[in-house]
Structure formats: C-alpha cells, structure tokens
Amino acid sequence: MTELRIEGLSKAYGPDAPNVLDGLDLTVPGGALAAVLGPSGCGKTTLLRIIAGFLRADAGSVTVGGRVLTGPGVHLPPERRRIGIVPQEGALFPHLSVERNVAFGLTGLDRTARRRRTETMLDLVGLAGYGERMPHELSGGQQQRISLARALAPQPALVLLDEPFNALDSALRAGVRADVRSALRLSGATAVLVTHDQQEALSTADLVAVVRDGCVVQCDTPQQVYQRPADPWVAGFVGDAVLLPATADNGKAVTALGTIPLMRGEGPATGTVLLRPEQLQLTDAVSAAAGGTVTDVRYFGHDAMVTVAVDGLDEPVDVRAVGPLAVQPGQRTGIRVRGEALLHA
Template sequence: MTNGLHVTGGLQVTGLRRSYGAVPVLHGVDLEVPPGTLTAVVGPSGCGKTTLLRLVAGFDRPDAGTVAIGAQVVAGPGVAVPPERRRIGYVTQEGNLFPHLTVAANITFGLPRRERRARHRVAELLELTGLDESYAGRHPHELSGGQQQRVALARALAPAPELMLLDEPFSALDAELRADTRRAVAEALAAAGTTTVLVTHDQAEAMSLAARAAVMRDGVIVQEGVPAELYRRPADRGVAAFLGDVVELPAIYGDDGADTLLGRVAVGHRNGAATVFVRPEQIVLTAAGDGAPADVLDVEFFGPFALVRVLVGKDLRVTVRCPGHLVPAVGERVRVKVAGGAL
C-alpha cells in the first residue's frame, strides 16, 4: 500500500522476439515498468508496438524471451499463462463497449455475478474516471467519445488488474477531447495505483502522461528513460527527430564547444567538422547587435507560439520557435542565437 492505495506489481519483458513467417517483428525487446507507474511505448506505425502489447496480454505467443507480471512469469520457455488468468486490463482505440448494455452493466461485465449488483462499486469507478453516477443508466450511444473511453477504462479497472494495457486509446478523439480524456485517464490510473503500459505514436501524449517512456524502432527499444531526458539527451538522430523538431547546424568542433553560424554551442569534447543538433525552441530572437543576422522567410502562427523560418548567411535555413507576441514579419531582418547546449 502507498498513500492508502494498492500499488500493483511491475512488468518485466526480457529478450522478446516474434516473427510472422519469414518477417521478424520484434528483435529482442527489453522493457521494465516499475510498479504503480505509467510507461509509454512510443514509435512510428509498424515498429512492433501492438505486437509487444499482444504478447504481454497473452493474445499471442513469443518465439523467444519472457514476460513477467509482478513475481509471476506469464510467458516464456514452457510457460504460457492464458490471457484470462494474467489479471490484465486492456483498453483499445475503439473502447469496444457493448452497445445493448448500460454503462453500469458494461463496467461490471467482467466481475463475478455476486459483485455485479454492487452499485457502490460502479459509483466508485465512475467517480474515479471523472464521470457522475448519473451516467450509470445510460447506453454507449448516449455518450461522447471521451466518455465512452472513460467507461472502457472503468470496466478494465473493475476487476483490479495487476497491469493495464492501453493501445492507442485516445487517437480517435478530437484534439480538445483527447487532452481532457487522457488527463482524466492518467489521474484515474494514478489514483488506483495501477501499473500501466501506454502504446502510442503520439509523442506529445507520451511525453506529457508517462513517468517513463521507451522509444521503439524496427522491433527494438532504442532508448528508455524519463521523457525529459529522452527529449534533451536522445540516443541518436532518429530518436531526436521522432520526439520533436530538430535543427541541424554545420559546425567546427573545438575543445570547449562547437562554432556555428549562430555562434558557439556547448557540446561534448570532439574535434573537426561535423553537425550539431538543437531544438527549434533553443534558437531565439535576440536584441540588435547580439546573435547572427538572419532574414525571415515565412511564419506559421499557432497562437501561443509561432514557427519562424529564417535564412542565415547564403544557405543555412533554420526554424525558430518563438512566443506568439514576438512574431516578426516575413522579410524582416532579425538576429538569432542558440540558447543552451546541443542535443
């Protein structure tokens, strides 16, 4: 128990491999999810995220490797615990509510018969997922998409699973509803102390919701850690570019930094010519006399901020992410420099 809440066991995936015919999908995946936390597995479509989730859930069997939930190995050499005995909750993009059942009946569907009449349990789960008890008598078609996803989560939480698996659960929702729903879902999972794996291709979703994130590419996890560290210290250019926009600056490395057209940038020790990578928000507009002169080529305005593309010198084009109230005009001469060190 932590802060009065039951914290479930963690997840340990070791050396997981899976091929379909001659096509390898997973190449030896290692993943550790600490008890009671939410870890996001993020990566482009086709990288193996859903296959990983299906192997953890027991819907498919690995060719090699092990899956352990808490202290129990549920998949591995000579071990194949069926899905219904793994104590896993699974929420998909569609939610998959039963249209002919009420919200209360959907939530209690997987419970033993004697527990299905416990109205207080339905009320607790609705409150946990941010819904009023009055929703209990409604049917799925009377709910918004976000409300349906919250009911699907409540149904998955009802049996008190050891592990919750979320497979792109918010991708079918519009932007505003997606933000509200994922915030409510994250709060509900934290309140329940449930160990959770979220699979998504949405980088912002992974970075904002998860305590830890794992970047998956071509069937392997290439980097795992705290989201802020993955963003600031990516393992390679591929990870850097997947987690956000990247600006490439030609540079000459020296003993105490790299010289670029935008000035000196702090980097690890290297020598010779190469390229440094920084984020657009690290390139800032400066006062007259400070920074490199640049011409504004175009502006994408998003309200709170804007992406401003500028030309430095004859052929270096860089993107600046600046506050919405400081947006320069196209054609204006500005000065820019890099704030902070390179990725």
C-alpha cells in the same frame, strides 16, 4: 504494485519474414505509466498483443509482478493474465448499460459487492451517477473513461491502453488524457500506453520508451527523452529539432549559429549538434553572431514557428518565437542560441 519486465522479446510473422520485434527489452516499475512511442510499423501493436496474450512470442519473456506470462515453454492464455485492456474507441457493449459494462469482468462477487465496486470505478473516472445510461448516450470522451473503468474494475495486475484517444477531437483529447492519467494514478495500476503521438507520450507518461525497428532505443522520463535524446533520429522523432554540423572545441561546439556550450562538456571532435527551436531567439540582424532570411512564419496563437535560411547552412532552421512577431517572410533577422547543446557523433 506490479512491475512489468520484458526481456529479449522477438517476433516475426513467418519463417522468412523479418523480425517485427528484435530482442526488445523494457522494464516498467510498479504503479508507473509508460508510453511506448514509435512510428507505424515499428512493432508497438505486436508488443501490446504479446503482453496481452493474443500473440505468441518467438523468443523472450514477459513477467508481471514476478509472474511469467510468456517465456520458454510458457504462454498463459489472456484470461489468466490479469490484464485490463482499453482499446481504441472504447469498444463498449452497446446493449449493456454503463453499470453492466463496468461490471462485466467482475466474476465471483455477489450483487452487492459488484455494485459497490462498479460505483467506486465510476466515481474514480469522474462519472458517478452514469450507471443507468446506455453507451450511445455518452460522448466519445465519456465512453473512453467508462472503458478504463471496465478495465480497472477487476483490479488487474497491468492495464494496456491501445491508442485510446485517436478517435477524439483535439479539443477533447487533452482533457480525457488528463482524466485517464489521474484515474490510473489513484488506482495505483501499472500501465502501458501505446501511441504514435509524441505530445501524448510526453505529456501523459512517467516513462517514454521510444521504439525503432523492433527495439527500444531509449527509455527514460519525458524530460530526459526530450532534452537528452539518444541520437539525432530520436531527437527528430520526439519533437522539433534543429540539427547542425559542428566541431568540438574545449567543451563547446562551433557551429554556423555561433559557439555553443555542450551539455556533457566533452564529445566527439566532429558531429551533429542538437538544439530545440525554443533555444533559438530572433535578434537584431546587425549585432547577432549569425543571421539569415525569414522564409516562412506559422502562427499558432501561443507561439509561432519561424523558418530562417541561415547564412552558411544548407538547410533552414526553425525558431519557436513567443509574443508579438516583428518579422515577416523575406526579412533579414539575427539568431541567438540560449542554453546548452548535445553533440552526437
């Protein structure tokens, strides 16, 4: 297994242009899948291209398995980096069969070894027996899995996935993500997935690195990033967030929704409390500590998002409700908070 270590990476597109990457640091343990998540323009694609060797960094270093790929006076060309790339939409060679696509990067092997390795890779991605087919005979999801097989076939030190599920419809995307994740784990490869899809990052990766303005503002497990975001911006970016003004009092936050225990016990005297919509529960309007008027209901089948204009708050809050809905827009409702909250200054 090979660790990816990025230190102080900076890049600007011109002498007077602002930095796209600004001293970015990131470490991905060997064998882990890390998702680099951020809004458009934050530097995700630039980071991927520097790791792959397609761009030169202005400063900083990229090391894979202790081998320096980019650093002061060092810039290995892409073909010497032992990095596999899974681009958007597969990008298979249309004139080559599936077998020949997968075997494309297998140089230095005899025909028998190439065929054996190709068959192993097709089996790994769940497409054994598809070797004679042409790319146009495959579905979009199958093409992405073949692209992964092609990237893994030369046994690279690192695999880069550049928003590889964007072109797939929503019904297919989750299944292909699960297949790709399983194949990467079975291969033991270290991988970096670049995405702007929060659900994709949280459900697929071992680590999530949230990038803002060219820097990693938080890198942790999906659960930690979601439950303990570094600041209110991260909280709102990685999922639906309920942000409330609050004051701290003896390890609790006093808010318009009542008094809520704090995760860390202590915090700033005043600040912004973070809750998730699933922590809020609709209750009887008379007995609840807080209440308001329902302004909108969005039904998704497995749950619904209910927007409530809360008494004493300038902004409405969203409540994720599970089960039969007993409220409609215009009705009064109570709100109860479950669990603990984070308080940010």
